[in-house]
Amino acid sequence: MSNVQVATGVINLSEGDPGLVNEIKELGGEELLECIQCAKCAAACPMVLAGFSFFNKRVIHAILLGLRDALLDDSSIWACQSCNRCTEVCPREVNPFEIIQAMRRVAIREFALPTLSIEGLKSLYDTGHAVYLAGAGSTRAKVGLPDKPPSTVANLEALKELQAIIRQTALADLGIIPMGESDVTETCEV
């Protein structure tokens, strides 16, 4: 277990938000209350090794106590690598990964997301890749690969479809990133 302290001061439980549990359940974390804090998920989590203060087990516990602010003031939930090992090992079928996803949904609704995430979302919309290195073209050529990978980057039709899908999600309502159809560029270079 990580010894990283989640906050410098004392956490006031009386300020806990009793509605957070239901919010998370509605946003995909249905099995939240099944957690008995055994920490098996934490033993499998790379975030713990990297020293983040809120990892699966602690995120769940903080949600149960309604510690919305403590969770939103911290960027740990965005560090989840989606490896899904927690979900595989959980003996209580809690699905901790889905709970982190649900917590991200809560955070996004409050615009509590780090700049890097905004960039990633924008890149996803513009290229179909959360991370895409535009300058990789020459490296690819050196090893005899086409300039662009055979993905949305090279397929404008597919990219448009993807963008249409993204515009149907809650992301469009939040207006975190610009999503105009006209914004689609021919080159998709970022």
Added chain:
Amino acid sequence: MPRIGVYICHCGENIAGAVNVEEVRKYAEKLPGVVLARDYLFMCSDPGQELIKQDIRNGLIDRVVVAACTPRTHEPIFRKSVEDGGLNKYLFEMANIRDQDSWPHWHDKEGATAKAKKLVASAVAKAAFLEPLDDRFVEVTRASMVVGGGVAGMFAALDLANMGYKVYLVEKNPSVGGNMAKLDKTFPTNDCSACILTPIMVQVGTHPNIELLTYSEVESVEGSIGNFKVKVRKKQTYIDWDKCTGCGDCVNACPAKVPNEFNEGMDNRKAIYIEFPQAVPKRAVVDIEHCLSCAKRTIGTKPRIHSKTGEPILAPCEKACKTGACDRSREYNPEGEIVELNVGTIIVATGYKVMDKAPFKEYSPQSPNVITAMQLERILSATGPTEGHFHRPSDGEKPKTIAFISCVGSRDKRYHTYCSKVCCMYMLKEARLIKEKYPDTNIYIFFIDVRTGGKDFEEYYNYCRDLGIKMLRGRVGAVDELPGDRLRVRAYDVDLGAPVELEADLVVLATAVEPAPGLEELGRKLGITCGSEGFLKEMHTKLYPVETPVKGIYIAGCAQGPKDIPESVSQARAASSAAAVPLTLGKVVVEPLISEVNQRKCAGCGTCVQLCPYSAIRLVEDKGRLRAKIDEALCAGCGVCAAACPSGVITLHGFTNAQIHAQIKALAC
């Protein structure tokens, strides 16, 4: 010359892991009087016992020594095989090379082997002097006494009574019911405690074979299995119970106020009171210490006569009494009455008490809103001080935020090192009852470990979590009083890795379960001992959990250790069947290991008479001289007389001087 067979047990690895069995066997073979020495993996198993029987049948041996585990559990087993082989079963001696050798000297194999040799040599030396003895039989009084009228005592009494035996149920309070009568609902099924308990109380009160002795305490116990003579003190009630109908008129009339024990001191009762509305027997008692003696009506005095009306001036209680049960003119003995009972077996089921909150200064015990879980139980109960309305003590408001603190006085070296076992479940139960009735209540349980081992208990715990009861790992360090009757709870949340605090309206302390007051003294009267934690010690944790080292005395319920209701009842019913065995047999075997006086040589000095703890010896006249005589039925074989006799003419069979001297000599070699 005796022909001794020595049998050495490996006890799997228990003995063989520390003792070189083969070396001990070779050593034993050469001891004087030994004709053969064998070893076996498990001597107590069928093939092991068969070795002994065969050697006896083949005429090879006439004395048997087994070097194995403890005679406490295994001596009867080997005596039986010796008997089955065709020898007198007292021509057997046991050397304990496990509990007294291999276990404590596990890391010193050479030393353990050397010690095993000495223990075997000593047993062999004694075996040479063994003499055949005959078992004695004693007639059994077909009645039993159960001490303690809680759920365990009542079930033990009912089972024995239903088997047809007379049962005396002794309870120190005015009513049976015990702690369970105070509970609101009971886990894991949330039955209402009163609904399942009161019918049992009625059965106990009306059973033709049960004689209830409530408001009574055991004064002394003499005798042994089959024939215990018990003196019970019926405390003075100052009410004629034959006339009292339990109507409660006297209670209503009484002006005195005394903290109510049944409601854990949260309200008052009167000085004349009925313990609780569902009491069995429903009879009033006068708490004489708190009685105001209204109208100068001291007990046992004639009333003054009103100067104008000529009527006697009575106290409100007696004036209210329609049956004459409350009559203060009567002379009552403040010491009550001593009743003598003859019983064959005794079951001790004296239960428990929960710790008070006072010692826990860090939790602001001075605050009326810091309560024990038992107090909360009374608040939740329909028969409690708030009639089941969920009000906190300070202002009668309904608490919105509640903190439960577990392990208060349990797992704590300053008070009790043991786990009180029932707290996790009763905290969950109380939290659940509140949450189900008032879903908006915020409930936090601060725990160290949630221990919900038991049938259907984990499911219960999960259900409570689903209700939104919040569980925090971390012992609360402080409860501070804040303005406005609020309480601040401070803890370190281990799962969060951060200090936390909480403002609560009510703090509930899960205080430890401890032995009922006076248990140790009762144990002394019965000759059974308490363990370091103050609970009665059973004969063997696993195999003889309701038996005690004193034959004919059994234990059940929380007198033996913290237990929940299902476990207490199971143990009570186990104790009742164990206690019924001697009653059913009608006579019991008593080991002939008792003392005998060589009357011809007795000088009649009477030293032994004074010393005998069992009053089994008296001086009788024989041809004009006084001589000591031992009552076989009463002698417990303790050996005090044999050791003290100045003329050395008392023999303790099984432990004769010759036998003991031989043992010591062998040890000294």
